[in-house]
Amino acid sequence: MEGQPSIWRRCLAHRSFVAGGSLTGVLVLTALVSLVWTPWNPIKQNLRERLVAPSWEHLLGTDQFGRDIFSIIMAGAQNSITVGVVSVSIGMTFGVALGLWASAKRGWTEELIMRASDFMYAFPAILLAIMLVATLGQGAINAIVAIGIFSIPVFARLTRGAANAIWAREFILAARAAGKGKLRITVEHVLPNIVSVLVVQITIQFALAILAEAALSFLGLGAQPPTPSWGRMLDETRSMIFINPWLAVYPGVAIAISVLGLNLLGDGLRDVIDPRLARKR
């Protein structure tokens, strides 16, 4: 599309990109499929079939309430993806806007925005998210908002740094000489030139959001029963850990695979997108 068809070939030649893309693809696909079909109803309890061992009927067995674990894992992907999409959108929208603003204004505006970001960034995010959720009240939406808020400074700092580098380029001076104002330059020149940096960060923040949501749900502050959630699965199986450790392994592996996939994808994207500009100069 960008006059460079080889970008797809380079993507496919990149091992982390392919691995990460596949894992992320599986995650998304699982979530999509679970919207219309799961082997069993992930919510329905069946007390006669508690803790059944894996079989063709129940691929991963059942939990202590007799629910099909494979189905819960599938439906849990929905929850993880929703959390990722919504919280990253919140963090990105506000963070990128603040970063671009700081970079365009410079001076004390930049100083103020960046010091506020540093301040937020310096706190252990998960602790603050717990605090925030504890204050706002527990629940999936509050958890998502809290996670989103704490990714704002990450995006703000990244955006501001990348944008400052763009503002120093000569084509910005040329744009000013051509009569463009700051807003126009930000939208037409700065933002398009930092998209690649942002895309990489988005995948990383997405992974972090999934982890954070799992942590909050594990603590009972995130998704509430009966919404299927990997974090809550871990919490619910805590008491069973010595009786049937596999119950904890399944959601753990699901979380790990998703996070790994997104991180690999981010690494791959960085390699595939960034050198394009560097090499073409």
Place this chain on the structure above:
Amino acid sequence: MTDSDPQAGAGGADSTTVAVAKPAPVIDPSTVVAVHDVHKHYTLPRETLWRDPTLVHAVNGVTFTIEKGGSFGVVGESGCGKSTLARCVMGLETLTQGSVEFRGQNIHALPVEELRQLRRHFQMVFQDPFGSLDPRMKVARIVAEPIEALEDTKLDERRARVIEVLRAVGLKESDTDKYPHEFSGGQRQRIAIARALITRPALIVADEPVSALDVSVQAQVLNLLQDLQDEFGVTYLLISHDLAVVKFVCDEVAVMNEGVFVERGPTEEIFANPQHDYTKTLLAAVPQIGG
């Protein structure tokens, strides 16, 4: 935020002391740009808390005027303040002191919006043809930047003008859909010149327009600049560290050193009979190719 008094900064507008006020530069109607005693000092970030920050006197009192249709050259070694002077003339930097009058208007005293509107009449070509074009924009968009920002031109008319100006600089209509990296250095500089030309400006400030190009391509681009002057009657402020370039294009030259003009005059005179020691060393240091 903006200066409401358009006279402020012009120097000596104090009404009670009219008699002893510094004479404002006299503007001839045929004068395109009048630069009066321009200073630009940069404050470098202080290295230690205890020492005062260092001041760089990049431009240190420069005065000149360019008549309509003229081409004024500024030569000097790298780091003598040429690019800073160009940015000051373009109103891309605030001045420490002095004034730049474009057709009699002090551009540094204009409100932001008025200066922006005035920009269609003076445009700039930069040294680095790789850095001065946004790598993510297609040529059609790059060349249309000034009209997009400054005029309400309809899309089809905009496209027609882009093609017209691309032809004028020797590029093709089919080039509009390409990205800058698909061109050679010389072609990229042509794109930059097309962008500077599209609003039909009265003045083009060219900061080392050919320094980044191969010698064989340099002549082509310089010829283009001259042809465009014949065709559109543009006035040039041409900046270069290369004496040959200035000699080729300009009818008047100033020799710059450490932020000031050490010598100034008609091109032939300066080259035939340099008065200042610095000019002599500059001339002596250059091997005369194709003299």
